[in-house]
Amino acid sequence: MSRSAKIIVVEHSPIIREGLKGVLNFSKIRVHLSFIDSFEELKTVSEKESIDIIIINPSFVANNPKAFDIERMRNGNVKWIGLVYAYYDSRVISMFDSIISISDTADTICSTIDRAVSADSQKGQSQEVLSEREIEILKLIATGMANKEIADKLNISINTVITHRKNISQKTGIKSVSGLTIYAVVQKLVSIESL
Amino acid sequence: MPFSISAEHKLSDVIAASPRFMLLPEHFGINYPLGDKSIKTVCGENNINQVLFMVFANLYNGMSYSKVETLPFSVAPTIVGFLGNSHRYYLEEMYPNILATITQMAELNDAKEMSLVPKFFVDYFNEVAEHLKYEDSIVFPYVLDLYQQTSIGVSSKNTGKYGVSEYKEHHNDIEEKLADLKNLLIKYLPLKNDQATRRKLLLLLSDLEFDLNIHSQIEDLILIPLVTKMEEHLISEK
Numbered sequence: 001m002s003r004s005a006k007i008i009v010v011e012h013s014p015i016i017r018e019g020l021k022g023v024l025n026f027s028k029i030r031v032h033l034s035f036i037d038s039f040e041e042l043k044t045v046s047e048k049e050s051i052d053i054i055i056i057n058p059s060f061v062a063n064n065p066k067a068f069d070i071e072r073m074r075n076g077n078v079k080w081i082g083l084v085y086a087y088y089d090s091r092v093i094s095m096f097d098s099i100i101s102i103s104d105t106a107d108t109i110c111s112t113i114d115r116a117v118s119a120d121s122q123k124g125q126s127q128e129v130l131s132e133r134e135i136e137i138l139k140l141i142a143t144g145m146a147n148k149e150i151a152d153k154l155n156i157s158i159n160t161v162i163t164h165r166k167n168i169s170q171k172t173g174i175k176s177v178s179g180l181t182i183y184a185v186v187q188k189l190v191s192i193e194s195l
Numbered sequence: 196m197p198f199s200i201s202a203e204h205k206l207s208d209v210i211a212a213s214p215r216f217m218l219l220p221e222h223f224g225i226n227y228p229l230g231d232k233s234i235k236t237v238c239g240e241n242n243i244n245q246v247l248f249m250v251f252a253n254l255y256n257g258m259s260y261s262k263v264e265t266l267p268f269s270v271a272p273t274i275v276g277f278l279g280n281s282h283r284y285y286l287e288e289m290y291p292n293i294l295a296t297i298t299q300m301a302e303l304n305d306a307k308e309m310s311l312v313p314k315f316f317v318d319y320f321n322e323v324a325e326h327l328k329y330e331d332s333i334v335f336p337y338v339l340d341l342y343q344q345t346s347i348g349v350s351s352k353n354t355g356k357y358g359v360s361e362y363k364e365h366h367n368d369i370e371e372k373l374a375d376l377k378n379l380l381i382k383y384l385p386l387k388n389d390q391a392t393r394r395k396l397l398l399l400l401s402d403l404e405f406d407l408n409i410h411s412q413i414e415d416l417i418l419i420p421l422v423t424k425m426e427e428h429l430i431s432e433k
Contacts, residue, residue, distance in 0.1 A: 073416065173374075173378035174375045176372045176375050178318060178319070178372070178375075179315070179372065179378075179379060181311070182312065182379055182383075185307075185308045186379075186383045186384060192307050192308065192310075
């Protein structure tokens with residue numbers, strides 16, 4: 001079955017726009033791309049048609065998380081992907097479902113899109129097994145360590161920690177630190193006495 | 196499944212059709228029994244804007260909020276009253292109820308990890324209570340004050356002290372932990388002698404989740420845009 005996805009790209013730069021278009025030619029999914037220039041236009045566009053993915057330069061929303069939240073609520077099932085080519089605070093990065101970075105290979109970008117499209121259809125059957133790295137990070141979360149501390153301890157970037165956390169939450173269905181702590185105890189990854 | 200509701204329908208029929216509407220009149224401050232009055236009549240008697248009532252009714256109907264014709268500033272006190280009543284329901288009834296059920300479950304089930312659940316919930320409850328009290332004591336009075344100013348043109352000394360843009364963004368957190376608790380109960384926490392209590396708890400959590408979701412839609416998609424409009428209106432008057 002060949003899947004298709006309606007993607008809106010909120011980005012000014014013609015170079016980035018064309019580049020993205022070129023890269024997505026390699027995607028296994030049929031993508032319909034539209035480009036818009038402002039966050040405000042999203043509202044009009046999303047009222048007219050159904051959208052699967054919004055790829056957006058974080059600069060449009062970094063200073064207005066409230067408007068972003070409202071737009072997210074309005075478009076319940078849409079996946080938001082940040083298109084990052086400047087430094088952003090981890091708080092901004094964590095606003096998105098996933099991230100495309102300017103340094104990503106074409107393969108990585110296509111599989112990010114692929115995962116975003118299939119996330120919903122796979123929800124019920126996604127592999128719940130955490131990877132070894134994810135378990136390692138989960139244990140540190142359960143002991144109360146913050147993202148920054150985990151990043152320092154494992155010598156990885158804070159964005160990587162955030163991505164791992166997102167995957168852990170997606171696999172387990174548990175998002176909060178206190179919830180993950182209980183999960184880690186139930187799974188015998190940490191002992192109740194060590195908390 | 197959502198069904199079609201019109202203002203000509205009897206409110207009692209709507210509630211009889213689905214228990215999900217049960218809290219709708221309560222939060223508006225409309226008392227049971229409802230008799231045979233239509234929605235239109237009930238709104239008239241209780242001084243509730245009918246458009247607003249229908250918007251809220253459709254949220255309880257399971258429909259997501261879609262833009263309606265502009266609501267007048269005069270609905271602000273009604274919305275604040277509705278949200279305040281919901282807060283009382285959460286704090287005085289729903290959360291204590293859930294806590295009692297969780298405590299009961301932890302007593303029945305002696306699995307070690309079960310002892311973490313009451314603590315999880317108490318911490319969470321405290322966070323929620325703090326947020327709701329903040330809204331009751333800061334946000335709502337601000338909204339009412341703003342409405343006063345737009346309606347009688349009196350400039351209060353409070354202006355400028357607070358803006359709705361400062362509105363804290365706690366709702367996601369509140370709903371997130373609730374979903375976590377549900378998932379823990381359904382997917383992970385070992386079952387020991389607590390089947391009936393767990394079922395009762397899950398029903399309570401689902402009810403709360405349903406109402407909280409509507410609550411935050413009302414605040415984020417209806418109240419905040421209305422307040423922003425009032426703020427802009429007052430600035431342009433100056």
